Amino acid sequence: MSDADTVDTEAEAGAAEDGGEAGLSERVLNQDEIDSLLGFDLGDDDGSDRSGIRAIINSALVSYERLPMLEIVFDRLVRLMTTSLRNFTSDNVEVSLDNISSIRFGDYLNSIPLPAILAVFRAEELDNYGLLTVDSNLIYSIVDVLLGGRRGTAALRIEGRPYTTIERMLVQRMIEVVLADAQAAFEPLTPVHFNLDRLETNPRFAAIARPANAAILVKLRIDMEDRGGRVELLLPYSTLEPIRKMLLQQFMGEKFGRDNIWESHLATELWTTETEVRAVLEEQQMPLQKVLDLKVGDTLMLNAGPDSEISVRCGSIPVTTGRMGRKGQHIAVRIERPISVETASRLTGGKR
Template sequence: MDDLAAEWGAALEEQGVENADAMAAQWAAMVDDGDSDLENSTRGADRVLNQEEIDNLLGFNIEDHISGDTSGIRALINSALVAYERLPMLDIVFDRLVRETTTSLRNFTSDNVEVSLDSISSVRFEDYLNSIPLPAILAVFKAEQWDNYGIVTVDSSLIYSIIDVLLGGGRGTTAIRVEGRPYTTIEMNLVRRMIEIILADAEKAFAPLTQIRFNLERLETNPRFAAISRPKNAAILVQFRVDMEDRGGKVEMLLPYATIEPIRDQLLQMFMGEKFGRDTIWEGHLATEIYHATVEVDAVMCEEELPLSMILDLEVGQTLLFNVAPTDPVSVKCGDIHLTSGNIGRLGERVSVKVNKPLRRPRMTLAAFERAVQKDLEKT
């Protein structure tokens, strides 16, 4: 670079420029800085980004995720979760479950039990399993009519409180926890009875919508053995609080969206008995108009198939013989539909048919309906 500055300085002196050496040195320094910047930028183009730079580009901060503030790509992924607010009937169902369970647990424990609904939220199945505080008991149950599964989770506080109450623990005393050991057979059986009561109350809560049977399949203490859905599938998480004076704990019910899919239409209702896409006033008006509609009815004495050649040879005065007697019943039809049968007679100056069988109400098939519509179009 010094040689380049000397050459530029000599050239500037030949042209009579003042301070030629200083100007040539300044130009050489500028060229040197430009080369170093170019080299650094070239090296940066081939450099691999680390995880922190990738997270910054995507807008994802692990500290914000841990604290519950999801953003960037994480918020985009979680936006696929179905909000339970789209199923307004769930609030009514679980409110009924709270009332039913409060009464049932009072009878079960002979104690003053208060059950309250803490929250209803949408979660991913994997996230829920990872968030369960251990030790806990997970009950896997099957919804028979829906042909799918759900989970009821009872935390350790409620487990020991129920055991203490059922085994004669005094009021005003805190249940003693024995950590670091598995639950005994007696404890598991007592908790099983409580869960069966909760599932029976859940059947009553869903009864106005649909008849359902919840059968308890098994009890687990390890969340990994209670996998009933894919890890990324969305589910409804319902959290209940059970208080028995100074004791109590939490019960959680998890229902994957695949489980409640068969009754999705009922859960979309805003209130019990709501009908979608129907107008009862219009239905009544339509029924009234149909009852007053005029319908042509034919009394058919006999039907026979004749060859076309015989029909073409018919002459005036020729007689066709049918194998029908005057006392044989005639068929009463509306179009191609057989309604009833009767006997032909006379009433005054008119020929009449006496109906001798109740009116048959057949279900018109699609083909018969199309034929009837076609005939009406041909007549018009």
């Protein structure tokens, strides 16, 4: 092989290498890589493992794990619903908690599988609303069970038609049972009444918060042997805000805010605390010029007599009154009245 052939071969190899690098630099992302970058995954129904830009956007959402008492309340709700729905349907009902997550209200409305019945209820003491969604599978299952459908047969579903009055009334009875259980689940934490406001089938008419507002979503699964469906309970954070301090507790007993060891230690320290008490014989008001003219040897005339009451004060707060006297070689004050409740409240800053 000649030197010219060698040069041509090296030139072709260099051109091929440059072309490969250009091809790599111009490579286009496929759809899976784009979805991974943006954080969208069609196979992820609950959205628990979001990544990419979607995770950055949703990072502003408050995680329900920061409200540990919520999980206790919803576990109690599951137990109560299992018993009440068994009595309601006279069937073997199993209720399970799928998951608890944080979601934006607008995203939830767009993700509701239709057809469904949406129940808007009002939390009276919290002065706000919540949303309860019943999917179509559970609606037809409840109707089938309450109207005497035989076991082992799937509930008949007729798509494309609105729910009848009978179906809506039967589902409304079940929703009232669920709301009563939710009220009982919150009872140990705080008294709250959940009153059904209206039933909707269009998510646009069930808007109880702004689309960007955060909310707690609780997904419950109800199984009646071979039938069942899902119930979703949504509570906006604005609804839970009045009881947020209670939901931050680690356990139910913490709501009393008491620590026996700390109370005993505080009481011991208070009993051994020394405080300065002043006995005021009399108070007079005089012009500042007269005070500035006082000299050594001047006499101030007091209107208090031997039997006059003396004000006993702690700082600037009057505590009680007494009488001046003598005990041995010391001047003493005999307390005449007990410390009033109003005075004790002022001394402790309004806390008893």
